[in-house]
Amino acid sequence: MQDLFYINAGIIPQLPRISLGIGAEILYSFVVIFCSLMIYFGTRELYRLSSYKGLKYFRLAFLFFAVAYFFRLAIEFMVATFNVEEIFEIYPLIISYVSLLVFIYFSSMSIFYLIYSVLWKNLKNNSKIIYLFHAIAISMAFSTIAFNNVIFYLGLNLVLFVFAGVFIYLSSHSPKFKSRKNRFDKVYILLLVFFILNIINILVPKFLEALKILLYLALLSIFFIILYKVLKKSGD
Amino acid sequence: MAKRGKLEILEDTLKVVKENRNSIKPTVLLRKSKMSSSRFKEFYAELLEKGFVDEIRKGSDRFIRLTEKGFKFLERYKTIVEFIEEFEL
Numbered sequence: 095m096q097d098l099f100y101i102n103a104g105i106i107p108q109l110p111r112i113s114l115g116i117g118a119e120i121l122y123s124f125v126v127i128f129c130s131l132m133i134y135f136g137t138r139e140l141y142r143l144s145s146y147k148g149l150k151y152f153r154l155a156f157l158f159f160a161v162a163y164f165f166r167l168a169i170e171f172m173v174a175t176f177n178v179e180e181i182f183e184i185y186p187l188i189i190s191y192v193s194l195l196v197f198i199y200f201s202s203m204s205i206f207y208l209i210y211s212v213l214w215k216n217l218k219n220n221s222k223i224i225y226l227f228h229a230i231a232i233s234m235a236f237s238t239i240a241f242n243n244v245i246f247y248l249g250l251n252l253v254l255f256v257f258a259g260v261f262i263y264l265s266s267h268s269p270k271f272k273s274r275k276n277r278f279d280k281v282y283i284l285l286l287v288f289f290i291l292n293i294i295n296i297l298v299p300k301f302l303e304a305l306k307i308l309l310y311l312a313l314l315s316i317f318f319i320i321l322y323k324v325l326k327k328s329g330d
Numbered sequence: 331m332a333k334r335g336k337l338e339i340l341e342d343t344l345k346v347v348k349e350n351r352n353s354i355k356p357t358v359l360l361r362k363s364k365m366s367s368s369r370f371k372e373f374y375a376e377l378l379e380k381g382f383v384d385e386i387r388k389g390s391d392r393f394i395r396l397t398e399k400g401f402k403f404l405e406r407y408k409t410i411v412e413f414i415e416e417f418e419l
Contacts, residue, residue: 140406140409143410144403144410146419149419152417212419327413328409
């Protein structure tokens with residue numbers, strides 16, 4: 095009834111504010127870090143035996159996911175400890191800058207490594223492209239801090255997502271994979287969507303507040319699917 | 331004939347060594363590997379460097395044999411290939 099009153103009065107009722115609390119954030123980050131490290135170490139023997147490049151980049155993607163989530167947790171912890179709304183409100187600012195720089199670099203690189211693990215065969219003649227990815231990730235980290243602008247950062251992530259999604263889709267639909275029954279590209283693209291939303295969530299906490307639990311559950315589900323497949327396929 | 335991938339070449343080569351009672355002369359392996367001499371030389375150096383095979387001397391002859399890692403690779407080859415295909419790597 096109260097909502098109807100607000101709507102009639104031309105006021106849109108806000109979505110309920112959901113605060114997960116630092117305990118839930120720690121648990122969530124811990125599960126993501128644990129899954130990522132399980133994937134990294136679970137594929138160690140296969141990589142040691144094969145030295146296969148695609149496997150190397152796949153493993154690095156999850157190692158970088160783990161590091162990014164460690165710094166994400168540190169940022170969440172600082173925001174809660176200093177009782178502020180956003181990371182840029184923490185002083186001395188150097189702590190905010192360094193944590194955010196490391197977080198954005200590692201999270202962007204984890205996405206680039208995931209793309210490269212699927213794409214590297216098509217880019218054999220241009221093996222230096224991984225250095226370009228490092229340069230882009232560093233530029234993204236520094237420009238986010240320099241501009242400190244939410245719209246700029248959202249735009250940057252949208253470009254990154256479109257770039258990643260298109261490349262993964264095109265690569266996995268190349269004639270090489272035509273006969274394959276189980277395409278994994280949908281899981282990769284979903285992982286990218288939720289991972290980018292997670293990055294946005296740490297920089298613009300209010301942007302996704304109402305959807306936070308759903309977002310966390312979706313990302314955890316994807317990590318569990320990948321972990322399950324990795325453990326099943328690697329035989330460990 | 332489709333071009334063999336690096337992993338496939340590795341499996342074929344190690345299999346040849348294993349099927350020869352784990353002891354084969356480099357010249358015989360070269361002949362059975364279906365590679366050019368220069369390509370084989372390069373590939374063989376990589377096998378030694380990565381520890382898939384080692385050499386033993388019997389008199390004046392050199393013989394190649396699989397190491398533990400070489401056997402492990404053959405054992406896990408199918409898993410490696412299936413993993414790569416599953417994750418589109």
